Amino acid sequence: MVYFVLLLGLAQSLKRFSMEMSEESGKFSEWQTMEHVKSFHSITLQVGQPPQNLSAVVLMDGKRELMIASVKGANPSRVELYNSTASSSYVRLDSNKWYGDDKAILACDKVSFGKMAAANQTFVVVSLNSKSKFDRAALPLWYDSKNDSTNFLNSLKNSGAVNVNAFTVDFENNLLTIGSREEESRKPEDAITFKLAVDTWTADFATISVKGSNVASNNKVNFALEQEDISGPYDEVNLFKSLAGTNKTCDTGASTCECSEDFKGFPALEFNFSGVIFTVEPRDYFSYNNGTCTFRVSDSGQWTLGAPIFEEYLSIFDGDQGTATFYRYHEIKKEEETPKPAEETEEEVEEESSSDGWIIFAYILLILLIILAVGVLIYCRCMKAATDYTKVV
Numbered sequence: 366m367v368y369f370v371l372l373l374g375l376a377q378s379l380k381r382f383s384m385e386m387s388e389e390s391g392k393f394s395e396w397q398t399m400e401h402v403k404s405f406h407s408i409t410l411q412v413g414q415p416p417q418n419l420s421a422v423v424l425m426d427g428k429r430e431l432m433i434a435s436v437k438g439a440n441p442s443r444v445e446l447y448n449s450t451a452s453s454s455y456v457r458l459d460s461n462k463w464y465g466d467d468k469a470i471l472a473c474d475k476v477s478f479g480k481m482a483a484a485n486q487t488f489v490v491v492s493l494n495s496k497s498k499f500d501r502a503a504l505p506l507w508y509d510s511k512n513d514s515t516n517f518l519n520s521l522k523n524s525g526a527v528n529v530n531a532f533t534v535d536f537e538n539n540l541l542t543i544g545s546r547e548e549e550s551r552k553p554e555d556a557i558t559f560k561l562a563v564d565t566w567t568a569d570f571a572t573i574s575v576k577g578s579n580v581a582s583n584n585k586v587n588f589a590l591e592q593e594d595i596s597g598p599y600d601e602v603n604l605f606k607s608l609a610g611t612n613k614t615c616d617t618g619a620s621t622c623e624c625s626e627d628f629k630g631f632p633a634l635e636f637n638f639s640g641v642i643f644t645v646e647p648r649d650y651f652s653y654n655n656g657t658c659t660f661r662v663s664d665s666g667q668w669t670l671g672a673p674i675f676e677e678y679l680s681i682f683d684g685d686q687g688t689a690t691f692y693r694y695h696e697i698k699k700e701e702e703t704p705k706p707a708e709e710t711e712e713e714v715e716e717e718s719s720s721d722g723w724i725i726f727a728y729i730l731l732i733l734l735i736i737l738a739v740g741v742l743i744y745c746r747c748m749k750a751a752t753d754y755t756k757v758v
């Protein structure tokens with residue numbers, strides 16, 4: 366067990382060190398392309414005068430201040446790092462700061478996210494070394510409910526660059542939008558909206574349940590796009606896994622279950638946010654490979670919903686209203702066990718069988734055509750043979 370924890374820690378730190386920059390550069394509009402760098406998502410910030418294009422991972426958990434990575438001397442990283450000497454607008458404010466375990470400098474410079482700029486943004490400059498947790502800049506997606514904060518998202522609002530303290534995470538199109546709610550093309554009735562604390566991106570749930578059995582009650586869940594799985598307290602996670610695996614062939618040690626590619630027969634994990642139901646589907650909490658489903662669920666101090674739910678939902682976090690709003694990207698195929706959608710299932714089956722019917726029809730047509738072609742060929746050969754024969758005669 367201890368070894369497992371150590372290995373897990375090692376794997377985590379290796380992941381953090383081995384982030385790589387994708388070759389593609391960001392698009393500079395009001396929204397920005399997010400690149401997937403190993404388990405993280407990064408965007409491009411332009412810092413300084415003239416602007417330096419710096420890759421920054423986006424975070425929702427823990428950190429508050431914008432961190433700009435720099436390096437003393439030659440840059441050993443494949444990622445471009447900040448060179449303050451090369452910026453005419455750089456101002457050093459304080460050299461006795463810390464960013465986690467890294468010694469940092471408090472400074473300010475011009476910072477832009479796409480077309481939106483904060484002319485005099487304060488941030489910490491960390492000179493990276495091999496022990497650093499990050500290999501590039503880090504942008505915490507955080508709003509301070511007090512207006513005097515100097516963090517980047519608040520600066521954009523205070524400088525009038527954006528109208529609302531909101532951001533939209535669109536994993537399907539790899540876009541991050543700061544300062545607006547990107548939901549124009551969505552149906553209002555599809556919105557799942559509930560209250561959450563914008564300082565921590567944490568929501569209070571009444572229950573977490575599987576098919577009516579409670580897994581947890583009256584606690585908090587954290588949203589964190591930088592976390593690659595879903596996690597929760599050890600006992601509750603195990604209870605969830607055993608409920609999800611009821612009547613299924615599962616391997617508790619390996620955290621896997623035998624399954625089909627459509628995850629048929631597995632239940633959803635339901636979060637009840639004071640009456641608003643938010644579901645995590647089997648396709649979210651499992652990863653599928655060759656008949657085996659592996660839980661994307663690990664242990665942590667409190668429930669945290671990471672990348673899997675951002676893959677399921679377009680996600681809008683609104684710092685002014687103190688809400689989170691989710692829109693599902695793809696509908697869920699209903700199963701027979703849920704009472705109401707029985708008709709839908711039948712329709713689906715009908716549709717499937719009617720499309721099967723078309724395929725069979727096409728095959729028969731094809732076979733008939735082949736028979737016809739072969740027939741014509743034989744007929745022609747016979748004719749030819751026949752004429753040859755008459756010639757000889």
Ligand SMILES: *[C@@H]1O[C@H](CO)[C@@H](O)[C@H](O)[C@H]1NC(C)=O
Nearest residue numbers: 390391392393411416417418
């Ligand atoms: C930064 O990226 C933009 C857009 O891709 C590009 O036009 C500009 O030349 C880049 N600047 C540097 C210093 O590489």
Ligand SMILES: *[C@@H]1O[C@H](CO)[C@@H](O)[C@H](O)[C@H]1NC(C)=O
Nearest residue numbers: 436437438439440448450451
């Ligand atoms: C930083 O910029 C200065 C001025 O442009 C340049 O002389 C120096 O070589 C650069 N440092 C690195 C590490 O690229």
Ligand SMILES: *[C@@H]1O[C@H](CO)[C@@H](O)[C@H](O)[C@H]1NC(C)=O
Nearest residue numbers: 456458473474485486487515
């Ligand atoms: C930028 O802000 C810092 C403190 O936050 C201040 O000392 C400095 O004068 C400001 N610079 C400009 C150009 O406004």
Ligand SMILES: *[C@@H]1O[C@H](CO)[C@@H](O)[C@H](O)[C@H]1NC(C)=O
Nearest residue numbers: 509510511512513522523685
């Ligand atoms: C912060 O500013 C917004 C408007 O920009 C205002 O509605 C809100 O009341 C302010 N909050 C505080 C704590 O001053």
Ligand SMILES: *[C@@H]1O[C@H](CO)[C@@H](O)[C@H](O)[C@H]1NC(C)=O
Nearest residue numbers: 576608610611612613632702
């Ligand atoms: C598991 O199977 C048993 C017997 O086949 C059945 O009674 C029970 O309802 C099933 N439980 C679930 C959660 O499907």
Ligand SMILES: *[C@@H]1O[C@H](CO)[C@@H](O)[C@H](O)[C@H]1NC(C)=O
Nearest residue numbers: 571572637638639640641642
């Ligand atoms: C969700 O929780 C509320 C209490 O906050 C409760 O009244 C409601 O019945 C629950 N809904 C479901 C579907 O469990």
Ligand SMILES: *[C@@H]1O[C@H](CO)[C@@H](O)[C@H](O)[C@H]1NC(C)=O
Nearest residue numbers: 623624653654655656657658
């Ligand atoms: C998939 O699983 C089957 C049986 O478990 C095995 O025979 C086959 O080699 C596996 N295929 C791959 C690509 O791993």
